[in-house]
Amino acid sequence: MNWFKLSLQLNRFPISRAQKTLQKIQEISSEKYESYLNDRKAEIVNHHLQNNAFYKDFSKEDSYTTWTKLPIMTKKDLQRGLQKRLSTGFSRNNIYLGKTSGSSGTPFIFAKDRFAHALTWAVFQERYLWHGIDLNKSIQARFYGIPMDFYGNIQERFKDRISLRRRFPVFNLSEKTMKDFLRRFQHSDFDYINGYTSAILLFAKFLNEKKLNLKKVCPSLKLCIVTSEVLFETDKNLMQKAFGVPVINEYGASEVGLIAFENKENEWLVNAEDLFVEIVDKNNNPLPYGEEGRILVTSLYNKAHPVIRYEIGDTGILSKKSTPKRPILQNLTGRNNDFAKLKNGKIIPGLTFYYVTKSIIEDTGSIKEFVVVQTGLDTFEIIYVSSSELSSNQQKEILKAISRYVDKDLEIIFDRKDQLQRTKSGKLKQFVSKI
The missing domain is CATH 3.40.50.12780 (ANL, N-terminal domain)
Structure with missing residues (x-):
């Protein structure tokens, strides 16, 4: 068949x-x-x-x-x-x-x-x-x-x-x-x-x-x-x-x-x-x-x-x-992603956050760009460009998605910017680990 x-x-x-x-x-x-x-x-x-x-x-x-x-x-x-x-x-x-x-x-x-x-x-x-x-x-x-x-x-x-x-x-x-x-x-x-x-x-x-x-x-x-x-x-x-x-x-x-x-x-x-x-x-x-x-x-x-x-x-x-x-x-x-290493020993590919993206995407395109930065074993910063601040409901949906796809009990910080920093080649890296 x-x-x-x-x-x-x-x-x-x-x-x-x-x-x-x-x-x-x-x-x-x-x-x-x-x-x-x-x-x-x-x-x-x-x-x-x-x-x-x-x-x-x-x-x-x-x-x-x-x-x-x-x-x-x-x-x-x-x-x-x-x-x-x-x-x-x-x-x-x-x-x-x-x-x-x-x-x-x-x-x-x-x-x-x-x-x-x-x-x-x-x-x-x-x-x-x-x-x-x-x-x-x-x-x-x-x-x-x-x-x-x-x-x-x-x-x-x-x-x-x-x-x-x-x-x-x-x-x-x-x-x-x-x-x-x-x-x-x-x-x-x-x-x-x-x-x-x-x-x-x-x-x-x-x-x-x-x-x-x-x-x-x-x-x-x-x-x-x-x-x-x-x-x-x-x-x-x-x-x-x-x-x-x-x-x-x-x-x-x-x-x-x-x-x-x-x-x-x-x-x-x-x-x-x-x-x-x-x-x-x-x-x-x-x-x-x-x-x-x-x-x-x-x-x-x-x-x-x-x-x-x-x-x-x-x-x-x-x-x-x-x-x-x-x-x-x-x-x-390009296309080389870091890994997120968590306090409990989990190792998460950076592309995991691709699926978080899919779970919050909107046809209106209000979220223009975003990156996820790991600053600690249990701390992540979501830096995004948007026409308006993420609402409390949007933040809840993102937190729910991260809990589902990545792990629970993570500290997530939302930071809205006018633009995001790019690499020398002009590439925007979706996930960056600073640990």
């Missing part, structure tokens, strides 16, 4: 049509590929100029003329009611709806039309097959968080079941938890690991300390895929030693899908089928291959919502070996 494909079809995402479209795109010759990209860029821009009042006002253009004249879109630009951002003919009834805060600490709600969402998954499935992983058949050990509210938890577990994912929650990564993880691998036939780099790295360190090789414990294991945070080469080597399988780097964002994926030749191939990725300097000028700058992503097929020259929040370099059809991500800066 093709469970993955069936689940998309049941949710009215046209995965068969998306797979055929992907195949046709990949059959375009290298010589004609730049023309394909230029045509798709012009088509998606003109679509939104004609059908999306938000983008027409944002771009200040009547029709598409020059790519580099189009304004760069940031997460702040998208922090307004979703209905104001949808294209004509789209509503919450015929789109894929998602929420994001990512590692940037700038939350917003996004939308994709059903075909664009299906195409995203067609790309994922094709990339995973490079390494012998079939999303219809392969069982995933999923090192992610999970919603803790009743309905959110049930919904996520149902999606896990039909997607052949077995959840390894990362909210508490104590030694006891690691032992529980190990027992699950001893009694299950997992094909691959997928999840946050930091959480998987802790598990690998635990195995190395115990002088265990996970492949010997779980012989069915074939691969480990890490995402959402930077994977350093030394950490990759440590993981491969602990797991006994290749470790593959994935780079993506929920609002655009898969951005880059590592192949068997250790090249980080950029998704040039349904995305256009460019690198720009501090003055927003496109940079040639081999030079470092800010990463912009354009969704070439999302007609429900404009994602055009969208600044993802990272910096990187496209290799000099890149071509329009085969761009290679040489280097990525």
Whole structure:
């Protein structure tokens, strides 16, 4: 049974049509590929100029003329009611709806039309097959968080079941938890690991300390895929030693899908089928291959919502070996999260606060940005930018979420600022530990 494909079809995402479209795109010759990209860029821009009042006002253009004249879109630009951002003919009834805060600490709600969402998954499935992983058949050990509210938890577990994912929650990564993880691998036939780099790295360190090789414990294991945070080469080597399988780097964002994926030749191939990725300097000028700058992503097929020259929040370099059809991500800066260490011995990944974000996010976008700073073993400061002070009810909801996701009896200090301090690269780190 093709469970993955069936689940998309049941949710009215046209995965068969998306797979055929992907195949046709990949059959375009290298010589004609730049023309394909230029045509798709012009088509998606003109679509939104004609059908999306938000983008027409944002771009200040009547029709598409020059790519580099189009304004760069940031997460702040998208922090307004979703209905104001949808294209004509789209509503919450015929789109894929998602929420994001990512590692940037700038939350917003996004939308994709059903075909664009299906195409995203067609790309994922094709990339995973490079390494012998079939999303219809392969069982995933999923090192992610999970919603803790009743309905959110049930919904996520149902999606896990039909997607052949077995959840390894990362909210508490104590030694006891690691032992529980190990027992699950001893009694299950997992094909691959997928999840946050930091959480998987802790598990690998635990195995190395115990002088265990996970492949010997779980012989069915074939691969480990890490995402959402930077994977350093030394950490990759440590993981491969602990797991006994290749470790593959994935780079993506929920609002655009898969951005880059590592192949068997250790090249980080950029998704040039349904995305256009460019690198720009501090003055927003496109940079040639081999030079470092800010990463912009354009969704070439999302007609429900404009994602055009969208600044993802990272910096990187496209290799000099890149071509329009085969761009290679040489280097990525960012997405490395600290850990929170609590008085009771718990170790919490910084991305845990991503789930706190999801539990308090508002479509109105009143909370523009925030960071969480740990100043003591039981003391955290939430520094935020908002159009108004958090109300007592909002603070209660945040405290409730932190109690649920992180721990109880923590001291939480709320501090509203006009702006937040960023790193030299312009990145806003969502979690910082000062202990």
